[in-house]
Amino acid sequence: MTIHDIQEEIVDEFSMFDDWMQRYEYIIELGKSLPLIEEQFKTDENIIKGCQSKVWVHAEEKQGKIWFTADSDAILTKGIIAILIRAFSGQEAKAILEANTDFIDAIGLKEHLSPTRANGLVSMIKQIKMYALAFETKNQ
Template sequence: MTMTTQAIQEAIVDEFSMFDDWMQRYEYIIELGKSLPIIADQYKTDANIIKGCQSKVWVHAEEEGGKIWFTADSDAILTKGIIALLIRVFSGQEPKVILETDTTFVDEIGLKEHLSPTRANGLVSMIKQIKMYALAFESKNTN
């Protein structure tokens, strides 16, 4: 059974609560980035680059069995960890669920205020792109 996006976010908040300071949290985010499943080189295209990110971030989505599966990569280690967190929440979910999910964990762990303004904008852009993929798959399925 698929974990709900809410349950996944709660697990992330619990993990981050184990760290005392933001240096430890940054290190954890970087570690998460290292465990990100590698995106196939064929998807590292301009079409899959997230606009609005200071570093290069590629996100690819495929639908299988009514659920969307994401792969991603970034040329920046911290950004790679951030997209790994988002993929953990959204990958394997139905388009409708992705569209209805609020990324509450971002505020709960204090991520946004601990990022530079350009990285925070990039985070918003990543979430927006993931939701755009969900919208595209949802509208394709209802037509």
Template sequence: MSIPEIENEIVDEFSLFEDWMQRYEYIIELGKSLPLIEDKYKTEDNIIKGCQSKVWLHGEEHEGKIVFTADSDAILTKGIIALLIRVFSNQKAADILKANTDFIDEIGLKEHLSPTRANGLISMIKQIKMYALAFEAKQ
């Protein structure tokens, strides 16, 4: 599935909820299905700077695609990174780099986060794109 297809799927899912309490609960549920990072990658180098809670992100290349795993010490943040991993994991570096993240605005996520969490979201996206940049440079 392509990045735009996954993003459209997420927008459709979020449109099913009537209010933001339901959407927060859904994001928390997503966090429970997050492909967890191995303990050996829970290092200072893999912590995303700019997040108020701890978020670890690791990317590996498999057959020309980047596979991400992550974890967080906060349940809402764990759900947010799970949402991003759903969009960007198992994608080619070039596709990640050219992807926009309009779906975040479409579902209203950024405006419903505290300023520090919104900054953390931006930092997560930036880190995912940095992985893509690094993997693309290797090719």
């Protein structure tokens, strides 16, 4: 599946919920299914700067695709990073770099987060794109 296809799937899933309490619960559930980062990668180097809670993201390249694992010490944040990892993990660096993140606005996530969490969300997206850029540059 392309990043766009996955993003559309996420938007469809969120449209099934009537209110934001249900959506928050769903985000928390998504966090429970997150492919967890190995303890050895829970380092300061992998912490997302600009997040209110601790969020670690690790990226590996396998056969031309980037695979992300992550964890957070906050349940809602764990769900947010799970959404991003679902959208971007297993994709080529170029596709990640070219992908837009309009689906975040389409599900209304940014507007329903506190300002500090919204900033953290932006920081998570930037870090995922930075990993993609690093792998893209390395492979040129």
